[in-house]
Amino acid sequence: MKYQLKDFNRNIPDNELLEDIKRVATKLGTNSISSRDYNDNGGKYTAGTVAARFSSWNNALLNAGLQLVHQRDVSKEKLFGNLEQVWITIGRQPTFRDIKQPASKYSTHQYVTKFGNWRSALEAFVDYINLEDGVEAKESELSITPELNEQPTFKHKTKRFPSERLKVQVLMRDGNKCRLCGIIVTGDNINFDHIKPWSKDGETVLENLQVLCDTHNLAKGNLDYDPELGSR
Template structure:
């Protein structure tokens, strides 16, 4: 191969395959990829869901790292249930300009407005990918994460205050929250 193509990488390129440097992938990368796939399909991915283009990494990567897909999922569940401060507002302190504070009535929040990917997956794990109001099954961009107590009324971005809604009901709810004049 090296004689014919002038190197392994060139042969891979010639075969139309892209080079993925699998050795540099961390467990966190692999878990975040599961998070991404989970949010895209709206539910716990099964082994055959781990494929391009939704998954960044091939299935084999999970098998070689964890032994089996089941073990990979078990490690993932552990990862996702590890307390994370990702949604904490503290890191924002000092970053907001004074102008941000004058545009809206000031409500002190402990969390950021938009849930992290991890929090979204936790909501899906608890509720499944069905609209809480109409029960319709949702995937990808049709999944809306709604604050039960609205953010504008001081509701926090925490698991207990989030629910899955379809776009219709999410819109209906935000119209209630901000009545048209």
Template sequence: MESNQHRDMVGPISRYSTYQYEAKFGTWRKALEAFVEYVNSETGSDQEKVNVEDALETVQENEIVFKHKTKRVPNERLKVQILMRDGNKCRLCGITVTGNDIHFDHIIPWSKGGETVLENLQILCALHNLAKGNLEYTPN
């Protein structure tokens, strides 16, 4: 969930999204605190500063970082289009979903490069979306 506390991440400050920092450090605030700690730490005789992005690269060296063209959460217009197309029914079990039980699922997971577009989104009930996680699955 994007919030105002991320407003300082504008432009080409980092090639990683705020989600990457939150995944590594737990919360955005903890990431900022870790950054301050790294900047203020003394390492080596030259008191060189530790680069937080280098620290993230080390942890994620085998992980592909995707640059998305769309935001992770669909906008209201896209949600309506998906609900109309899928008929308010979970595409796995077919039950009618309403309120908090409606989950807008990425068929190709966001974490694996899937974009937030009509063709890549489907309605799932909360149970099936949480069980699916970041697996790729399209029902017949």
């Protein structure tokens, strides 16, 4: 076995480092890559070498004309606009796993940071996108008009989103388990679902809330379903 040292890259010109970052980004079909993506997908140099040269990986991306991996302080309007484009591009409601390059300009980190979890981001987006004339109804005064006005409109007696105290009560009752599949849910995988949907006059009370995992919360959608009673 012959031992030899790897190439010494300290004196590599800046432009060669930047061109290699852009080469890997082009290979992956994205306009922003993480240091791990660079190392794992044929980067000629190490991400550590690049970051050391430009003080940080994000500075290197900026010098290469690429987007930052984690952009800070992105407005809700920009996140909503991005989500609309992703929805149109893939032709369905995006899942947490869909929010990545090249379909999405921003990462899931941005949505979780801004809205608390992915489900809340989706709900806020739907409320935003369905606004009429840009005027948002107050949470406690949201009303739904049935199709063809066959039934009278209604107003909710409770706010749409449960309080922290109510969330704890639901978690304690359901044992931190999804009521449809029984898996333990933690962190961003915890969803507080209205058994009788909010859009169908369901109120935000303990008896009408249940814990669901991401998969079953998205699958349930707007169905009126209680695992103990079945569909109604």
